[in-house]
Amino acid sequence: xxxxxxxxxxxxxxxxxxxxxxxxxxxxxxxxxETRLRIYEPPRFFEALLRGRSHTEPPDITSRICGICxxxxxxxxxxxxxxxxxxxxxxxxxxLRRLLYCGEWIESHTLHIYLLHAPDFLGHADxxxxxxxxxxxxxxxxxxxxxxxxxxxxxxxxxIHPVNVRIGGFYRTPAPQELRPxxxxxxxxxEDALETVRWVAAFDFPDAVCDHDLLALRDPGHYxxxxxxxxxxxxxxxxxxxxxxxxSDFEQHVRELQVAHSTALTxxxxxxxxxxxxxxxxxxxxxxxxxxxxxxxxxAGLGDPALGGMCDNPFRSxxxxxxxxxxxxxxxxxxIDGYEQPPRPAAEVPPRRAVGAGATEAPRGLLYHRYAxxxxxxxxxxxxxxxxxxxxxxxEEDVRRAVQARLDRDxxxxxxxxxxxxxxxxxxxxxPCISCSAHFLDLTVERA
Amino acid sequence: xxxxVVVIGVGNPLRGDDGAGPAAVEALxxxxxxxxxxxxxxxxxxxMLDLWRGADTVVVVEALRARSGQPGELHTLTxxxxxxxxxxxxxxxxxxxxxxxxxxxxxxxxxxxxxVHAVEVADVALGAGLSEAVRSALPELTDRVAACVRQAxxxx
Numbered sequence: 136x137x138x139x140x141x142x143x144x145x146x147x148x149x150x151x152x153x154x155x156x157x158x159x160x161x162x163x164x165x166x167x168x169e170t171r172l173r174i175y176e177p178p179r180f181f182e183a184l185l186r187g188r189s190h191t192e193p194p195d196i197t198s199r200i201c202g203i204c205x206x207x208x209x210x211x212x213x214x215x216x217x218x219x220x221x222x223x224x225x226x227x228x229x230x231l232r233r234l235l236y237c238g239e240w241i242e243s244h245t246l247h248i249y250l251l252h253a254p255d256f257l258g259h260a261d262x263x264x265x266x267x268x269x270x271x272x273x274x275x276x277x278x279x280x281x282x283x284x285x286x287x288x289x290x291x292x293x294x295i296h297p298v299n300v301r302i303g304g305f306y307r308t309p310a311p312q313e314l315r316p317x318x319x320x321x322x323x324x325x326e327d328a329l330e331t332v333r334w335v336a337a338f339d340f341p342d343a344v345c346d347h348d349l350l351a352l353r354d355p356g357h358y359x360x361x362x363x364x365x366x367x368x369x370x371x372x373x374x375x376x377x378x379x380x381x382x383s384d385f386e387q388h389v390r391e392l393q394v395a396h397s398t399a400l401t402x403x404x405x406x407x408x409x410x411x412x413x414x415x416x417x418x419x420x421x422x423x424x425x426x427x428x429x430x431x432x433x434x435a436g437l438g439d440p441a442l443g444g445m446c447d448n449p450f451r452s453x454x455x456x457x458x459x460x461x462x463x464x465x466x467x468x469x470x471i472d473g474y475e476q477p478p479r480p481a482a483e484v485p486p487r488r489a490v491g492a493g494a495t496e497a498p499r500g501l502l503y504h505r506y507a508x509x510x511x512x513x514x515x516x517x518x519x520x521x522x523x524x525x526x527x528x529x530x531e532e533d534v535r536r537a538v539q540a541r542l543d544r545d546x547x548x549x550x551x552x553x554x555x556x557x558x559x560x561x562x563x564x565x566x567p568c569i570s571c572s573a574h575f576l577d578l579t580v581e582r583a
Numbered sequence: 584x585x586x587x588v589v590v591i592g593v594g595n596p597l598r599g600d601d602g603a604g605p606a607a608v609e610a611l612x613x614x615x616x617x618x619x620x621x622x623x624x625x626x627x628x629x630x631m632l633d634l635w636r637g638a639d640t641v642v643v644v645e646a647l648r649a650r651s652g653q654p655g656e657l658h659t660l661t662x663x664x665x666x667x668x669x670x671x672x673x674x675x676x677x678x679x680x681x682x683x684x685x686x687x688x689x690x691x692x693x694x695x696x697x698x699v700h701a702v703e704v705a706d707v708a709l710g711a712g713l714s715e716a717v718r719s720a721l722p723e724l725t726d727r728v729a730a731c732v733r734q735a736x737x738x739x
Contacts, residue, residue, distance in 0.1 A: 162683075202627065250628070266689035266690050270690060274690060277690075280629050281633055284629075284630065284633065494732075
């Protein structure tokens with residue numbers, strides 16, 4: 136490669152990420168001068184779509200933002216509206232919500248691990264190649280994913296875009312015996328999840344360190360999924376120097392910015408670059424992992440979560456995800472074991488003139504919603520800050536570092552193909568979920 | 584009848600004409616034998632494989648984007664024809680039927696018979712509702728799928 140020249144890499148369609156995005160990278164001499172992740176479609180359209188709608192509608196409408204994590208959108212929306220209306224949903228209804236969310240964690244993380252991410256470590260272009268090479272592993276992944284899917288189907292009414300969720304709770308709650316087949320399936324899933332942690336832990340990980348500030352919900356006693364207070368570990372704050380802020384102040388801390396190169400907004404946390412998602416959750420909540428998941432994490436070389444072990448190698452995020460799947464399986468089993476059907480499927484949520492915020496831990500990171508309501512429940516404003524927009528700057532920085540480290544290495548120069556693959560890998564570490572797209576068949580039709 | 588007939592409408596009803604598959608499946612209710620499985624999907628491969636597990640015949644109803652587009656035009660494709668048209672990228676959103684079929688093949692989970700009925704899209708911008716061209720084509724699309732389901736039952 137010519138160290139004095141300029142070279143530009145353009146990845147117009149990133150492969151194996153959730154959604155549609157592109158990357159533009161410019162190298163001047165031997166230095167990465169510019170990395171621009173360009174996201175085509177943000178959830179902004181949905182924010183406009185929500186204005187004028189009823190306060191009962193955001194769970195159903197926002198669930199369409201992502202086909203892979205609809206529950207996250209439903210849960211953050213419900214919490215924000217319930218917060219505005221002064222209602223707290225707890226007891227068995229809250230347990231059922233967490234169970235549903237566990238189903239999504241299992242399904243979404245497993246999709247990322249097996250279909251999108253693992254091929255990077257095993258030298259395959261895609262999951263089809265991986266399936267030909269390691270059929271049993273891919274079958275295990277699909278089986279594990281299906282167990283998460285089964286939870287969504289049972290509680291959500293259907294496997295995609297669940298329809299049983301409403302503000303205040305559910306349209307219908309299951310009788311305890313209806314959940315028994317799920318428990319049976321989850322016991323198999325526990326084995327598959329444990330095997331998944333061992334499988335990914337044995338991958339070969341490039342050396343890398345990320346030093347972004349970390350943001351996740353913190354819910355003492357629980358590994359935060361569906362509730363908690365925003366908590367931050369600063370990159371340069373000493374080990375585990377943790378601070379929290381009120382969710383009502385979220386937009387004072389997390390500020391969204393318009394950048395020219397992306398239609399999605401980016402964000403800063405107190406004017407600094409930050410990361411949300413599995414690495415942040417693990418650092419902030421690790422001590423509350425289910426013992427089986429904590430042991431698997433230790434065995435997988437992630438350090439001891441009970442002692443504040445953190446994972447700062449973004450390539451190892453796949454191991455953290457696998458540990459989180461195991462935790463979600465255990466949590467789902469725990470909830471099913473203790474479940475008693477609530478007397479009513481939903482709490483009343485009478486509207487009032489107010490503003491409310493809600494945040495939950497989507498598989499990809501903290502997902503924040505805020506809604507403004509009138510007396511009759513008409514929405515006058517909506518704000519959705521998804522994890523990928525928050526992570527965009529951190530992802531760009533990870534890409535820059537990965538490429539720079541390669542350029543700085545002695546030995547043969549990297550060609551464009553190698554750098555392209557490296558960029559894609561650095562991006563896929565974060566499982567960016569861009570937005571819900573259309574799914575048409577692309578075809579060249581010969582016309583007579 | 585030795586096995587299931589599964590009809591999968593693939594698409595997102597909040598993306599304009601991408602909702603054609605789900606709309607066709609809705610229009611089929613009451614028009615096919617009761618034990619026909621009518622379902623919708625976003626096309627994500629693991630879910631597709633689950634939906635057709637154990638099925639003899641799978642009918643996929645899809646929206647289709649053609650380079651020299653003629654919105655509303657109908658296409659019937661075999662699984663071999665679909666497998667010949669990988670989308671080129673492989674985000675799960677572009678994880679098209681071609682990749683899905685390749686994965687199924689690698690795992691020995693291809694259905695015995697798979698037919699794709701597709702309609703060319705005019706508009707897939709965010710928002711509910713089909714374009715005029717696709718809406719006009721919907722009855723014919725639904726007829727074709729219903730006929731295809733009937734044939735599957737007659738064969739078995």
